[in-house]
Amino acid sequence: SQTIHQWPATLVQPVGSPLSLECTVEGTSNPNLYWYRQAAGRGLQLLFYSVGIGQISSEVPQNLSASRPQDRQFILSSKKLLLSDSGFYLCARSEGGWQDGYTFGSGTRLTVV
Amino acid sequence: TQLLEQSPQFLSIQEGENLTVYCNSSSVFSSLQWYRQEPGEGPVLLVTVVTGGEVKKLKRLTFQFGDARKDSSLHITAAQPGDTGLYLCAGSSGTYKYIFGTGTRLKVLA
Numbered sequence A: 001s002q003t004i005h006q007w008p009a010t011l012v013q014p015v016g017s018p019l020s021l022e023c024t025v026e027g028t029s030n031p032n033l034y035w036y037r038q039a040a041g042r043g044l045q046l047l048f049y050s051v052g053i054g055q056i057s058s059e060v061p062q063n064l065s066a067s068r069p070q071d072r073q074f075i076l077s078s079k080k081l082l083l084s085d086s087g088f089y090l091c092a093r094s095e096g097g098w099q100d101g102y103t104f105g106s107g108t109r110l111t112v113v
Numbered sequence B: 001t002q003l004l005e006q007s008p009q010f011l012s013i014q015e016g017e018n019l020t021v022y023c024n025s026s027s028v029f030s031s032l033q034w035y036r037q038e039p040g041e042g043p044v045l046l047v048t049v050v051t052g053g054e055v056k057k058l059k060r061l062t063f064q065f066g067d068a069r070k071d072s073s074l075h076i077t078a079a080q081p082g083d084t085g086l087y088l089c090a091g092s093s094g095t096y097k098y099i100f101g102t103g104t105r106l107k108v109l110a
Helices: none
Strands: A004-007 A010-013 A019-025 A032-038 A044-052 A055-058 A065-070 A073-078 A087-094 A108-112 B005-007 B010-014 B019-024 B031-037 B044-049 B055-058 B061-065 B071-076 B085-092 B104-109
Touching: A004 A087, A010 A019, A019 A032, A019 A087, A019 A108, A032 A073, A044 A065, A044 A073, A055 A065, A073 A087, B005 B085, B010 B019, B019 B085, B019 B104, B031 B071, B044 B055, B044 B061, B071 B085
Parallel strands: A010 A108, B010 B104
Antiparallel strands: A004 A019, A019 A073, A032 A044, A032 A087, A044 A055, A065 A073, A087 A108, B005 B019, B019 B071, B031 B044, B031 B085, B055 B061, B061 B071, B085 B104
C-alpha cells in the first residue's frame, strides 16, 4: 500500500501563530515527497519537494518551510502565519520515475483568521 | 516558467452529453497526466501519456497527447453524474516535479 497520512484534516489558526502539518507515508522506502497548496477549486502550486532524508527543495519563496527528518515523514511549518497562507495543503509521493504518477494524501484545509 | 492552461474553467452539462477538456502549454513535456479530484480530497491519477500522438482510453474517457507533446485533451462520452469533479492535467519535463494545470470543474446534472 502506498498510503499517505495527513493531519489534521482541518485547521483554523490566528494570524501570527505557528504551523506544523505532518505527512507520513507507507510503502516502498525512499519515496519522493511533495507539498502542494491549492487555492479554492483551482490548480496545485508546488511548494517543496524532497528526494531523501534532510533534502528539501523550495519552489516558491514564502512564509513556509519544510523538513524531512525521517524517510517517510515530511513536515510543513511556519513560524508566523499570514492570512495569505490559507488554503488546501496536499502531501504527495512518487516512486522516483518521472513517468510515475503522484499519490496524494487527503489534504489539510487551513484557514488563517 | 512552464504554464498549463486548461479550458474551459467550468462546465455544466446534462447526463448523457459528451464533452472535451483541453490542456495547453507553450512548453514541451516528457509526460502528461490527468487527475480527478473530489471536494475535500486529494487528486486521483487517471492516466499518464508519454508519447506524442498517444491515445489512451479508460472506459468512457479518452485521453490524447498532442503530437508535439505541448497539449492534451480529455474527452468524456455520455457523461454521468459520477464524472462530476475537478479535472487537472499535470506535465513533467523529465524531472521529479509535475506542473499542474489551472483545472476544469465539471458538473454533470442528472
